[in-house]
Amino acid sequence: MKKNKSKKPTKSNGFQQTKFTVTEDAELLPFLLININKSRNSVKSILTRGQVAVNGKPTTKHNDKLVSGDVVSIQSNESLMKEKALVGLSVVYEDDDIIVIDKEAGLLSVATDKGNEPTAHNQLMGYVKRDHPKNRIYIVHRLDKDTSGVMLFAKKESVKHKLQETWKDSVQERLYTALVEGEVTKDKGTITSWLTESKTFKVYSNPHDNGGKKAVSHYKVTRKNNDYSLLEVSLDTGRKNQIRVHMESIGHPIVGDKKYGATSNPLKRLGLHATTLVFTHPTTGKKMVFKSKVPRSFIKKTQASK
Incomplete structure (x- = not known):
């Protein structure tokens, strides 16, 4: 799986987010591991805390299926703390x-x-x-x-x-x-x-x-x-x-x-x-x-x- 180019961090729906557009079919956890420069445990924590959304819908499932064209957004820790x-x-x-x-x-x-x-x-x-x-x-x-x-x-x-x-x-x-x-x-x-x-x-x-x-x-x-x-x-x-x-x-x-x-x-x-x-x-x-x-x-x- 190739690493995807991310969009610059944006503010939408109240959160600072980094967005990725999926270019080939994949499962969510492997996709995040390739595209986020963090350890496996850190990526799992990001998922568990509800910081990940696919096409605007929050998800915590590691094995969510992604298809080409899907947009994966990741909310920053700082904006998550602000929201909470x-x-x-x-x-x-x-x-x-x-x-x-x-x-x-x-x-x-x-x-x-x-x-x-x-x-x-x-x-x-x-x-x-x-x-x-x-x-x-x-x-x-x-x-x-x-x-x-x-x-x-x-x-x-x-x-x-x-x-x-x-x-x-x-x-x-x-x-x-x-x-x-x-x-x-x-x-x-x-x-x-x-x-x-x-x-x-x-x-x-x-x-x-x-x-x-x-x-x-x-x-x-x-x-x-x-x-x-x-x-x-x-x-x-x-x-x-x-x-x-x-x-x-x-x-x-x-x-x-x-x-x-x-x-x-x-x-x-x-x-x-x-x-x-x-x-x-x-x-x-x-x-x-x-x-x-x-x-x-x-x-x-x-x-x-x-």
Whole structure:
């Protein structure tokens, strides 16, 4: 087996990687032994730690079959350590201008004045500063603490401003999955109202223009039973607590959302997940598509009632 020429280390999907294109059929371990200048035990350790991917899919199998044209990527030890240092989030894409993450429920997007608990923002700030102390992270949009899913950050202040100023035109799709209480009888619908926030930070919905902020949400039922409904929700506007308030307004609050009318908490979390974000890259102009799987616990609750 001939030694393959590697591409220069690149940063994609949040990791510094070295990539090799396979030129002849082989098994993975022998291929790595020939192409990586390390001992057999070191190469096995790289595999075991999950640093190797074939065509973008991570693998730990020594005998994986490679065919000509396959791309084998190896994540550096340093970037692996950076990734493992993150708690409650994973980096799914990174370049010089933006970082896209998949956030878990229970993690704040940004700090509040109530305490010093970890946030997505401060963890990512530490993440990029490991490459250079002057690196920074900028907030583009937010997810509620108990909402999980796809979230976008900027790595330059100019990029942040461009994304925020062109948000309505740049974002082609922003989808959420909501698990709500009760059986939603109407298969799809649009909710339009005006939202105002009280001094106690609760948002209220009014079907008529009362001087509040106009909010428009579209929903489609994807699964349901007698107890719960799973909805796909898209937003024309991105107001604070918009989906939560709108679901309460139609009599189907999001499960676990006591603040907005829920009477049950079967998931032990808020039943809201940011599933899809599609936007135009602020620098390259390329269409970027990011998806996060709907939590299995959401789906299980909408299985046929016994």
